[in-house]
Amino acid sequence: MYDAAIIGGGIAGMAVAARLQASGLTTVILEAHGQPGGCAGFFQRRSFSFDVGATTLVDFGPGGVGGEFLESVGMLPLEGEVLPGYVAWLPDRTVTLHRDPTSWSRERLKALGDTPAHRSFWQLLDRLADVFWQASRKGVRLPIQSVADAIRATQAVGLGGLPLVRYLSWTMTDALRAHGLEQDQALVGLLAMLVEDTVHSTLDEAPLINAALGITIRGAGLTRARGGMRGFWHGLTTHYRQLGGTLRVGCPVERIEGQEGGFQVMTRRGVIAAGQVIAAVPAPLAARLGPEPVAEALAPYLRRDATAMGGATVVFLGVPEGEVAGQAFTHHQLLHDYAQPLGDGNNMFDGPAKRLAVNAAVDRIFEPTVFSR
Known part of the structure; x- marks a missing residue:
């Protein structure tokens, strides 16, 4: 059993998992796509890598929010332009x-x-x-x-x-x-x-x-991270794994059952047991995957924001x-x-x-x- 299972390998999920893993807990990240990144990700075609979405990192200098995160998990300062x-x-x-x-x-x-x-x-x-x-x-x-x-x-x-x-x-x-x-x-x-x-x-x-x-x-x-977002994610995931963390890509979560101390995360590749589950995914998806109390707690916010959903084309x-x-x-x-x-x-x-x-x-x-x- 893992101490924590993190649903979603975007920047929020990776940051949470890396902090917990660095503090001595055992963690697993479950990411539906073929690589981490979420809305700050990338894709590859042949020998080329393309950034997608939010790909400029903000406040990653010394003393900044991002800089503090890297330092807290034992990574070197960000290299980039x-x-x-x-x-x-x-x-x-x-x-x-x-x-x-x-x-x-x-x-x-x-x-x-x-x-x-x-x-x-x-x-x-x-x-x-x-x-x-x-x-x-x-x-x-x-x-x-x-x-x-x-x-x-x-x-x-x-x-x-x-x-x-x-x-x-x-x-x-x-x-x-x-x-x-x-x-x-x-x-x-x-x-x-x-x-x-x-x-x-x-x-x-x-x-x-x-x-x-x-x-x-x-x-x-x-x-702009050296190597683009592919370079950034390669460095972060490599370090996370060196800390002992587990990253499972191409592993969509279907539902979450159980309660604190004994959750079962049902995925297309088997069941993951965890004492705590953290959903670093959009609220509608968290409501759909989580136990009924989670859906009930999020329902007022989902109704409030129902007309506020948006997107972008790259x-x-x-x-x-x-x-x-x-x-x-x-x-x-x-x-x-x-x-x-x-x-x-x-x-x-x-x-x-x-x-x-x-x-x-x-x-x-x-x-x-x-x-x-």
């Missing part, structure tokens, strides 16, 4: 989204407006981002579900950041409205793209703090290296029409074929569903 940012192409202007905060501060005022309202708005977002990026690196847990969580959150945020707690109930639209900027077409268009891509929500629904983190991920550091086009030689910014985001809703081509993120990337982060704020305590 640090990206300086990317360019957003709006219908009537371009905006360079610099990683460097000073350059970004100048660019946004020049390209999007330099009024007292604009300055006040960006100051609020900068403050939120500064406080809560640091809190995420200290392991803050959201939502707060216990006194211990509240104490930990207070310590992570710090006394100086406590006044920002009043923004927990705000959305990005609330912040724009409070500064009289909700009709600023270019600003709203840019923020909508960034929030959709990072928080997977809209300005009207995205919590302000989450949105502030999402639109400032460049400042936390965008890194297109691979070869670009000669010479076409992008010498260009500092090789990644681009495009918005075609302010008046049209995002989607169906109106919000695209692209880059050279060897450098295709979207933003992703290993963030401990996200906690997979745990079938036990």
Whole structure:
């Protein structure tokens, strides 16, 4: 019997499994596909490897969320190319989204407006981002579900950041409205793209703090791993196995039975016994696979989010290296029409074929569903 069985070999499942294995527990990862990666994965054709989905790693430098994860499981720092940012192409202007905060501060005022309202708005977002990026690196847990969580959150945020707690109930639209900027077409268009891509929500629904983190991920550091996501996953899975962990790919889970201390995970390749089961898969799938109490607990959230499901299409086009030689910014985001809703081509993120990337982060704020305590 394993101490823990982790359903899903994406970044969340692998991170959980590696941490548990490094702490001395026995773990097994059950991944339905032929290789790990999830929405930050890759596929191979002949001698080529292609990244798919979220393939730029965020905050993997020393002291960052990703950097702390690698250190905690005994891995060396991430090797890769640090990206300086990317360019957003709006219908009537371009905006360079610099990683460097000073350059970004100048660019946004020049390209999007330099009024007292604009300055006040960006100051609020900068403050939120500064406080809560640091809190995420200290392991803050959201939502707060216990006194211990509240104490930990207070310590992570710090006394100086406590006044920002009043923004927990705000959305990005609330912040724009409070500064009289909700009709600023270019600003709203840019923020909508960034929030959709990072928080997977809209300005009207995205919590302000989450949105502030999402639109400032460049400042936390965008890194293209050496060897792409294939290189990243090869290094992580090799290390996990060296720790003694078991990774079973091509092993879809059909259902989970039992209770804490004695779960049976039914797969197409046999039954796995585990004292605890962690589902690092989408909530609808967790509800379908888990025991009835799990489905009942998740039902309100599934009903709430039934209309919020989305997806994306990835297109691979070869670009000669010479076409992008010498260009500092090789990644681009495009918005075609302010008046049209995002989607169906109106919000695209692209880059050279060897450098295709979207933003992703290993963030401990996200906690997979745990079938036990």
